[in-house]
Amino acid sequence: MLNDLYRTVVMDHAKYRQNYGKLEGEDVRKIHYKNPTCGDVMILYLQIEQSKIKNISFEGEGCAISMASSSMMTELIQNKDLKVVSEIRSEFEQLIRNLN
Template identity: 60%
Template sequence: MIMLDDLYRKIVMDHAKYKRNYGAMDGERDIHKIHYKNPTCGDMMVLYLSVKEGRMEDLSFEGEGCSISMASCSMMTELLKKHTVGECLKKRRAFERLIREGHREDGIELGDAASLQGVHTLRARHNCALMPWQALDRWLKEQKI
């Protein structure tokens, strides 16, 4: 199990250091911009979404925070691109269960985000891992989804 933990740690650190989809989104498309601040530690982010015909066409983020929160932002933006809003909701619920309960849901692919499973044992870091997903929740609530 130690080798697997080391692999997961490397994946998390890679996403934290080399953030995927980092930067403001601009262009001709309709872009949603969601500001979010982690209430427990002060990490902050801006999530950018471009949704077309019920599908996450593109996602990106800007922000500052700990390795866990920045890696989670990077992982989430990669994971949700090109998926329908309904698929994103399923992945969102599965990821929260992974973090809060430490359990993976069968049939729901979480990609690199699954490497954050160990955060389950660090209760104080749950909100760090969940930060981008909570920003997504804010957008879903605004859209009444």
């Protein structure tokens, strides 16, 4: 079952990246990230309007997991308030810490 989830969701997002590409404009914020462990590189582009993510995209090179997680993240936080995005981040970090 977990294997099927991996194939259907992760591989689909890795192959058909959602919100992939560069956003242009003076109001676009860029966040650069390089994973020191594996060398994957990402650039996240954000347009924020009235504390809400109006538009989001990413570019990068890396493994299927990095590409898929970036794709899924952009879909998850598109049109969300920054406070909600912060709460999602905190909940995810807590989930990861509690896996051990």
